[in-house]
Amino acid sequence: MATNVCPECGVMWQEGETCETDFHQMLFWEHEESSRWEVHHLMVLCYHLQHPSLYSQDGLANGIGLLTAFVRDGIAPSEIRRRTKEKVNSKNRDWKITARPDSKGAYGHPVIWTMRATDVIARGADHYVESIREWAQSAYDSIQAAENLV
Numbered sequence: 592m593a594t595n596v597c598p599e600c601g602v603m604w605q606e607g608e609t610c611e612t613d614f615h616q617m618l619f620w621e622h623e624e625s626s627r628w629e630v631h632h633l634m635v636l637c638y639h640l641q642h643p644s645l646y647s648q649d650g651l652a653n654g655i656g657l658l659t660a661f662v663r664d665g666i667a668p669s670e671i672r673r674r675t676k677e678k679v680n681s682k683n684r685d686w687k688i689t690a691r692p693d694s695k696g697a698y699g700h701p702v703i704w705t706m707r708a709t710d711v712i713a714r715g716a717d718h719y720v721e722s723i724r725e726w727a728q729s730a731y732d733s734i735q736a737a738e739n740l741v
């Protein structure tokens with residue numbers, strides 16, 4: 592049986608699973624228990640930052656900026672939304688967040704991730720909120736260690 596490795600985050604997929612399976616599992620856990628929604632923004636951000644080709648190059652830079660604001664500066668998502676309302680309003684910006692054929696996000700320096708979606712799943716739904724916070728911190732540390740901060 593061939594071993595499948597995620598080309599983006601580098602995790603080894605168990606048979607029949609992909610990182611997308613984990614993403615949907617995390618969304619399911621959030622829908623199941625509303626208190627878990629408080630880390631939804633971090634979950635979506637970490638998942639995309641570890642699968643950068645889902646972003647355009649500008650979108651990736653924007654994502655790194657958001658992670659820095661959340662993790663390093665402790666800024667609340669509501670505050671970010673207020674500050675960036677004008678900037679990211681699609682009518683006002685001349686760049687796209689999501690990948691296009693001619694622009695896919697990639698890091699200037701390869702990042703070695705110490706925690707991934709599969710680790711969040713392995714710890715279980717009961718530890719979800721703390722796992723996501725730890726995931727965000729570890730993703731920030733990994734991006735910083737690889738000197739990709741903008």
Ligand SMILES: [Zn+2]
Pocket residue numbers: 597598599600601602610641642
């Ligand atoms: Zn992956």
